Amino acid sequence: ASQAAKNGTDVLMDILSLGTPPAQSSSSTPDIFSLSQNQKSPVASLDGLSTSSPVSARAASSQAASSIIDLLDGLGPSPPAPENNGPAYPSVVAFESSSLRVMFDFLKSPGNPQITVIKATFTNLSSNVYADFVFQAAVPKFLQLHLDPASGNTLPANSSGTVTQTLRVTNSQHGKKSLVMRIRIAYKINGKDVLEEGQINNFPREL
Incomplete structure (x- = not known):
């Protein structure tokens, strides 16, 4: 036995x-x-x-x-x-107006400290549906930016749904300079063009 x-x-x-x-x-x-x-x-x-x-x-x-x-x-x-999830970073309100909120969530890998993957979530705060929704972004020369296609181009009214989009940023001055980004958001309300712009400076410093 x-x-x-x-x-x-x-x-x-x-x-x-x-x-x-x-x-x-x-x-x-x-x-x-x-x-x-x-x-x-x-x-x-x-x-x-x-x-x-x-x-x-x-x-x-x-x-x-x-x-x-x-x-x-x-x-x-x-x-x-x-370790595959990398360090945890708090979500930030990247942009907010009376009609629109943009939240950023961050994902980073220890093996690629210069690269940050950002999930942008757009919420419509108004009572009007936003059609032909387009998000654009620009960064300084020490950064490289890649945008994936958005999850949709219609943003429901009254915070009843969201559009998401993934961005990938490479910081060649990681550890020396923080991320900064200018954004432009275009959409239509009842056929009328609307444009919102802003600059995002509240990225976590470690990015």
Whole structure:
């Protein structure tokens, strides 16, 4: 009986030693930033990451000693590696007028400190529907800016829906200069053109 328990333990240890190599997590990180025109949100790339749980190890544990069973029960599925999410930054109100609010959420990878992925969320504060909604942005020469297509071009009235758009900014002076951005937002209300402009200076300094 002791020989059978030993064999079961050896099998479990062999299975447990397989796991997901750390290199897989780190190698997938650059994919977050290699966004195509059809891939609007980098968050989806993070959501796609998963860590395998030791299912086969649990199946074999019934033949092992109770101490090994307790060990396996304490493991469970591992959450996605936190280092892939990078540092957490607070959301900011990038722009707000009586009729429009723009929120910025930030995503950053430790392996690419110069690159910041920004999710912009636009909310209509008025009672009128905004049609032909277009967001434009400009940055100084030490920054590079890429905009993905917006999630739509119609912004519902009374904060009843949002439009989102992903921006990717590369800061060649990271650690020396903070991000700054000028924005222009155009839309139509009942066929009439409306233009709103502003400058964003309240980015987190670490970006």
